Protein backbone atom coordinates (compact mmCIF):
# COMPACT_ATOMS: atom_id res chain seq x y z
CA UNK A 569 0.00 0.00 0.00
CA UNK A 570 1.48 3.37 -1.02
CA UNK A 571 1.91 6.00 1.66
CA UNK A 572 0.34 9.38 0.90
CA UNK A 573 2.77 12.32 0.77
CA UNK A 574 1.28 15.48 2.28
CA UNK A 575 3.60 18.44 1.66
CA UNK A 576 3.82 20.88 4.57
CA UNK A 577 4.04 24.42 3.17
CA UNK A 578 4.86 26.26 6.41
CA UNK A 579 8.31 27.30 5.17
CA UNK A 580 6.98 28.73 1.92
CA UNK A 581 4.67 30.81 4.10
CA UNK A 582 7.63 31.81 6.29
CA UNK A 583 9.53 33.11 3.25
CA UNK A 584 6.40 34.94 2.06
CA UNK A 585 5.84 36.60 5.44
CA UNK A 586 9.45 37.83 5.55
CA UNK A 587 8.68 40.56 2.99
CA UNK A 588 5.07 41.37 3.84
CA UNK A 589 3.75 40.72 0.32
CA UNK A 590 2.28 37.62 -1.35
CA UNK A 591 5.55 36.27 -2.80
CA UNK A 592 6.29 33.37 -2.88
CA UNK A 593 2.66 32.32 -3.07
CA UNK A 594 1.77 29.31 -0.95
CA UNK A 595 -1.03 28.50 -3.41
CA UNK A 596 1.48 28.17 -6.26
CA UNK A 597 3.54 25.53 -4.43
CA UNK A 598 0.41 23.72 -3.34
CA UNK A 599 -0.64 23.44 -7.00
CA UNK A 600 2.88 22.44 -8.09
CA UNK A 601 3.21 19.63 -5.54
CA UNK A 602 -0.29 18.29 -6.28
CA UNK A 603 0.40 18.38 -10.02
CA UNK A 604 3.64 16.46 -9.33
CA UNK A 605 1.63 13.74 -7.60
CA UNK A 606 1.58 14.59 -3.89
CA UNK A 607 -1.57 13.33 -2.22
CA UNK A 608 -2.18 16.48 -0.22
CA UNK A 609 -0.87 19.58 1.46
CA UNK A 610 -0.46 20.43 5.12
CA UNK A 611 -0.12 23.71 6.96
CA UNK A 612 0.21 24.43 10.63
CA UNK A 613 -1.04 27.94 11.46
CA UNK A 614 0.51 28.73 14.85
CA UNK A 615 -1.19 31.31 17.12
CA UNK A 616 1.40 33.96 16.19
CA UNK A 617 0.93 33.10 12.48
CA UNK A 618 4.72 33.34 12.05
CA UNK A 619 4.39 31.37 8.83
CA UNK A 620 1.05 29.78 7.85
CA UNK A 621 -1.83 32.15 8.50
CA UNK A 622 -5.49 31.43 9.18
CA UNK A 623 -6.23 32.96 5.76
CA UNK A 624 -3.97 30.33 4.16
CA UNK A 625 -6.44 27.67 5.28
CA UNK A 626 -9.19 29.06 3.05
CA UNK A 627 -6.79 29.69 0.15
CA UNK A 628 -5.36 26.17 0.26
CA UNK A 629 -8.81 24.61 0.63
CA UNK A 630 -9.72 26.26 -2.70
CA UNK A 631 -6.54 24.95 -4.37
CA UNK A 632 -6.97 21.39 -3.09
CA UNK A 633 -10.56 21.36 -4.34
CA UNK A 634 -9.15 21.74 -7.86
CA UNK A 635 -7.66 18.23 -7.43
CA UNK A 636 -10.35 15.60 -6.70
CA UNK A 637 -9.07 12.96 -4.29
CA UNK A 638 -6.29 15.14 -2.87
CA UNK A 639 -6.46 16.27 0.75
CA UNK A 640 -5.92 19.30 2.96
CA UNK A 641 -4.51 18.61 6.42
CA UNK A 642 -4.52 21.43 8.95
CA UNK A 643 -2.28 20.92 11.97
CA UNK A 644 -2.29 22.91 15.17
CA UNK A 645 -2.94 23.41 18.84
CA UNK A 646 -6.72 23.54 19.30
CA UNK A 647 -6.94 27.12 20.51
CA UNK A 648 -10.25 28.92 19.84
CA UNK A 649 -9.12 30.85 16.73
CA UNK A 650 -7.65 27.67 15.24
CA UNK A 651 -10.82 25.67 15.82
CA UNK A 652 -12.98 28.45 14.38
CA UNK A 653 -10.95 28.47 11.14
CA UNK A 654 -10.92 24.66 10.90
CA UNK A 655 -14.66 24.34 11.45
CA UNK A 656 -15.33 27.15 8.95
CA UNK A 657 -13.13 25.67 6.20
CA UNK A 658 -13.61 21.96 6.89
CA UNK A 659 -10.29 20.47 5.73
CA UNK A 660 -10.21 16.74 5.01
CA UNK A 661 -8.14 16.19 8.12
CA UNK A 662 -7.25 18.11 11.25
CA UNK A 663 -4.19 17.01 13.20
CA UNK A 664 -4.31 18.26 16.78
CA UNK A 665 -0.89 19.12 18.19
CA UNK A 666 -0.31 19.99 21.90
CA UNK A 667 2.08 22.88 21.26
CA UNK A 668 2.42 25.93 23.45
CA UNK A 669 1.89 29.15 21.46
CA UNK A 670 5.55 30.23 21.77
CA UNK A 671 7.20 26.90 20.90
CA UNK A 672 9.94 27.07 18.25
CA UNK A 673 8.46 23.96 16.65
CA UNK A 674 6.42 20.92 17.58
CA UNK A 675 8.40 18.73 19.95
CA UNK A 676 6.01 16.36 21.74
CA UNK A 677 2.82 14.42 21.39
CA UNK A 678 -0.33 14.50 23.52
CA UNK A 679 -0.15 13.31 27.14
CA UNK A 680 -3.65 11.90 27.08
CA UNK A 681 -3.27 10.41 30.56
CA UNK A 682 -3.78 14.00 31.75
CA UNK A 683 -5.16 15.79 28.67
CA UNK A 684 -7.94 13.51 27.46
CA UNK A 685 -10.73 15.57 29.11
CA UNK A 686 -9.55 18.59 27.07
CA UNK A 687 -9.37 16.60 23.85
CA UNK A 688 -12.65 14.63 23.86
CA UNK A 689 -15.07 17.53 23.15
CA UNK A 690 -12.78 18.93 20.46
CA UNK A 691 -12.54 15.58 18.70
CA UNK A 692 -16.33 15.23 18.87
CA UNK A 693 -16.85 18.74 17.45
CA UNK A 694 -14.47 18.16 14.53
CA UNK A 695 -15.84 14.73 13.69
CA UNK A 696 -19.40 16.07 13.84
CA UNK A 697 -18.30 18.56 11.17
CA UNK A 698 -17.16 15.67 8.97
CA UNK A 699 -13.44 16.28 9.54
CA UNK A 700 -11.11 13.33 10.05
CA UNK A 701 -9.23 13.79 13.34
CA UNK A 702 -5.62 12.80 13.86
CA UNK A 703 -3.71 13.25 17.12
CA UNK A 704 0.02 14.05 17.18
CA UNK A 705 1.48 11.30 19.36
CA UNK A 706 4.76 9.97 20.68
CA UNK A 707 5.29 6.24 19.99
CA UNK A 708 3.97 5.26 23.44
CA UNK A 709 1.47 2.40 23.55
CA UNK A 710 -0.35 3.65 26.67
CA UNK A 711 -0.96 7.06 25.08
CA UNK A 712 -1.99 5.55 21.74
CA UNK A 713 -4.57 3.38 23.48
CA UNK A 714 -6.07 6.58 24.93
CA UNK A 715 -6.07 8.20 21.47
CA UNK A 716 -8.54 5.54 20.41
CA UNK A 717 -10.60 6.06 23.55
CA UNK A 718 -10.93 9.83 22.95
CA UNK A 719 -12.32 9.11 19.49
CA UNK A 720 -9.46 9.90 17.12
CA UNK A 721 -9.60 8.42 13.62
CA UNK A 722 -5.83 8.48 13.22
CA UNK A 723 -2.63 9.21 15.07
CA UNK A 724 0.36 11.03 13.62
CA UNK A 725 3.54 9.52 15.04
CA UNK A 726 5.95 12.34 15.98
CA UNK A 727 9.09 11.17 14.21
CA UNK A 728 11.83 13.52 15.44
CA UNK A 729 13.12 10.80 17.78
CA UNK A 730 13.48 8.47 14.82
CA UNK A 731 15.14 11.16 12.70
CA UNK A 732 17.72 11.89 15.39
CA UNK A 733 18.48 8.18 15.83
CA UNK A 734 18.80 7.73 12.07
CA UNK A 735 21.25 10.62 11.96
CA UNK A 736 23.36 8.89 14.65
CA UNK A 737 23.55 5.75 12.51
CA UNK A 738 22.20 3.58 15.32
CA UNK A 739 18.44 3.53 14.83
CA UNK A 740 17.24 -0.06 14.73
CA UNK A 741 15.88 -0.12 18.29
CA UNK A 742 14.15 3.23 17.89
CA UNK A 743 12.62 2.16 14.58
CA UNK A 744 11.34 -0.99 16.30
CA UNK A 745 9.67 1.17 18.95
CA UNK A 746 7.86 3.11 16.24
CA UNK A 747 6.91 -0.13 14.48
CA UNK A 748 5.41 -1.54 17.66
CA UNK A 749 3.49 1.69 18.22
CA UNK A 750 2.19 1.68 14.64
CA UNK A 751 1.27 -2.00 14.77
CA UNK A 752 -0.59 -1.48 18.04
CA UNK A 753 -2.45 1.55 16.69
CA UNK A 754 -3.52 -0.43 13.62
CA UNK A 755 -4.60 -3.35 15.80
CA UNK A 756 -7.05 -1.13 17.75
CA UNK A 757 -8.51 0.48 14.62
CA UNK A 758 -6.48 3.67 14.37
CA UNK A 759 -4.93 4.62 11.04
CA UNK A 760 -1.33 5.83 11.28
CA UNK A 761 0.24 8.99 9.87
CA UNK A 762 3.76 10.17 10.63
CA UNK A 763 5.76 13.38 10.49
CA UNK A 764 8.43 15.78 11.75
CA UNK A 765 12.02 15.82 10.50
CA UNK A 766 11.45 13.14 7.89
CA UNK A 767 13.65 13.63 4.83
CA UNK A 768 14.95 11.99 1.64
CA UNK A 769 17.60 10.11 3.59
CA UNK A 770 15.55 8.69 6.47
CA UNK A 771 12.11 8.13 4.92
CA UNK A 772 12.71 4.79 3.19
CA UNK A 773 13.85 3.05 6.38
CA UNK A 774 10.89 4.48 8.29
CA UNK A 775 8.46 3.21 5.68
CA UNK A 776 9.61 -0.35 6.30
CA UNK A 777 6.95 -0.03 9.00
CA UNK A 778 3.75 -1.42 7.45
CA UNK A 779 0.48 0.54 7.19
CA UNK A 780 1.82 4.10 7.38
CA UNK A 781 -1.12 5.86 5.73
CA UNK A 782 0.41 9.32 5.25
CA UNK A 783 3.61 11.22 5.89
CA UNK A 784 3.59 15.00 6.18
CA UNK A 785 6.95 16.51 5.29
CA UNK A 786 7.94 20.15 5.07
CA UNK A 787 11.11 21.54 6.59
CA UNK A 788 13.62 19.16 5.00
CA UNK A 789 11.66 19.00 1.75
CA UNK A 790 11.93 22.76 1.26
CA UNK A 791 15.66 22.74 2.09
CA UNK A 792 16.22 19.83 -0.30
CA UNK A 793 14.29 21.77 -2.94
CA UNK A 794 16.80 24.64 -2.74
CA UNK A 795 19.48 22.24 -3.92
CA UNK A 796 17.51 19.94 -6.21
CA UNK A 797 14.33 21.72 -7.31
CA UNK A 798 10.86 21.46 -5.80
CA UNK A 799 9.17 19.16 -8.34
CA UNK A 800 12.25 16.93 -8.58
CA UNK A 801 12.27 16.50 -4.78
CA UNK A 802 8.53 15.77 -4.67
CA UNK A 803 9.01 13.02 -7.26
CA UNK A 804 11.88 11.53 -5.22
CA UNK A 805 9.63 11.38 -2.14
CA UNK A 806 6.84 9.80 -4.16
CA UNK A 807 9.19 7.13 -5.44
CA UNK A 808 10.19 6.26 -1.86
CA UNK A 809 6.57 6.29 -0.65
CA UNK A 810 5.09 4.23 -3.48
Ligand SMILES: CC(=O)[C@@H](O)[C@H](O)COP(=O)(O)O
Pocket residue numbers: 576578579611612643665672673674704763764784786787
Ligand atom coordinates in the same frame (compact mmCIF):
# COMPACT_ATOMS: atom_id res chain seq x y z
C1 LIG B 1 3.39 18.97 14.03
C2 LIG B 1 4.61 19.03 13.21
O1 LIG B 1 5.60 18.42 13.46
C3 LIG B 1 4.59 19.86 12.04
O2 LIG B 1 3.31 19.73 11.51
C4 LIG B 1 4.75 21.30 12.28
O3 LIG B 1 4.04 21.92 11.25
C5 LIG B 1 6.13 21.82 12.20
O4 LIG B 1 5.98 23.18 12.54
P1 LIG B 1 7.05 24.27 12.05
O5 LIG B 1 7.01 24.27 10.54
O6 LIG B 1 6.55 25.54 12.68
O7 LIG B 1 8.39 23.80 12.57
Ligand SMILES: NCC(=O)COP(=O)(O)O
Pocket residue numbers: 576610643724762763764765766784785786787788789
Ligand atom coordinates in the same frame (compact mmCIF):
# COMPACT_ATOMS: atom_id res chain seq x y z
N1 LIG C 1 3.39 16.88 10.84
C1 LIG C 1 4.71 17.02 10.32
C2 LIG C 1 4.71 18.05 9.26
O1 LIG C 1 3.68 18.46 8.78
C3 LIG C 1 6.00 18.55 8.74
O2 LIG C 1 7.02 18.44 9.69
P1 LIG C 1 8.49 18.84 9.14
O3 LIG C 1 8.77 17.96 7.94
O4 LIG C 1 8.42 20.29 8.75
O5 LIG C 1 9.42 18.58 10.28
